Amino acid sequence: MWSSPSRHRTRFPAENSRVRGGARFERGQFAERPTAHAADRDGLSCRVRGLAGARRGRRLRTAGRAARTRRLRLGLLVTSNRIRPPAVLGKMATTVDVISGGRLIMGLGVGGTVQAPDAGGIAGENPAVAEYAAYGLTLVPPAEGIARLEEIITILHGMWTRDVFDFHGRYYTLTSNRNEPKPVQQPGPPLLIGGWGNRTLRLVAEHADIWNIPGPPHNTLDYITERSAVLDDHCATIGRDPRTITRSVQYIVSYDDPATDRKTIGELIAAGVTHIVLSLRSPYPPQAARWLADQIITPVRSATGE
Template identity: 50%
Template structure:
């Protein structure tokens, strides 16, 4: 049976344990394939899988380079760690990428790595970055979303006196190309993060695999939207699903399950190494045949 609202599909290429040329090849292939609407990187400063001393590219720098070499794909980080960069600096970086891309940025942001994930936790210590407890990190995320939106939209300098973010004479110029601002995607599954999404997100993303759990999280987001007086349908539901090159039926089944659960923004995580012509394979074998 055809689905009433066809989802939009994108790809994720984790920028670790790969070469720049490999990622660029895949993105340029995808840019020419209409079925692939968006493309994503992650935001880690060191590998979180494979060789711990392998290459890992800085996400926003790489995103800007890819934005300059593509012309159609919407693009972003799934998701920016709010722990890495002060929010006013992040707003400036993101506005720059939106300009470079001609208005194609989807701004993904989240709390940051889980405290119990040692391979992710080490990147903070290795780069001299503080790792706040979860409650503080979520509060910082909410303030960051507020500040970033104001820097993108307000025409006069302003002061901000939050519990964690304090700015004097803050002003963003240039503004993003997109008006009123790039779509904000909040990523995460915790109840606290879902409350932030209900308040600030245009899209909400959950890393995939367990679609039943994602559906339960989505229902909780509905409740939180109602709590703040927001229409739950205003927040597009997004899910990242792992791709199996050898067993594509598993991926197609997961897509169908996710769409049936209300997810209309599907990100297909491509494992490296990327096969030749992987963009066409994704379109032909996954996107055009999942239903």
């Protein structure tokens, strides 16, 4: 169930989310298999696993979790558009959506691009430099990364909805693509785009169902609010209702100070964020899913009336 209207024809079924009116909470960044089962059993709304980068096994693990759970929505936060050929990525995503019975969120990002040190709220050298070098991949200028992402979005929608699909772009070419079976969700899984640059936000306005940006400490509340306003402007330019885009923030939880976490999350909700991805770092507390529900989700819902 979406917390705001969406142009996408897919809606989260009521049994797949625990939402009261406004913010939807999801949790990500768990490694232990039992935790997915616990979250599935205890009613947390989703499992969004993974960050951008060249970790090739995550789609396979996501498919495995899809087969072992029944209610959680699944996806990567986010898939780099540079690592796999677009049609291969589209087929992998289709497989996860079919195995899960229609529970995939398709998270996409520009991927590794040439960036100056300390860019994007990440201190020091661009971490993509070492990661992409380790996998024999090259970084590209941001403009090329965004252009490739736009082509991939077109390819995904085409192969998810058409019986036979041809595509001839600047960077990718497909001839007589056949993708069967189609995703359970039609016209395809909800599209989440992560990023905060002006050109990326234009793509969000044109194509996305969900926009995700890293929250504090990487980006301040004021910056997130300013970027959200830029997205609103892009929507106005193309004639799209900005309320049809879910505003999503990934927030890294502190085990030592849950009161501050609750305060910050409440401020994000007050600023219009309706999709909170709670990210945990290892080592995890015992019964991590239950700890999240008891220490963060339930108190925030009570305080905000969500």
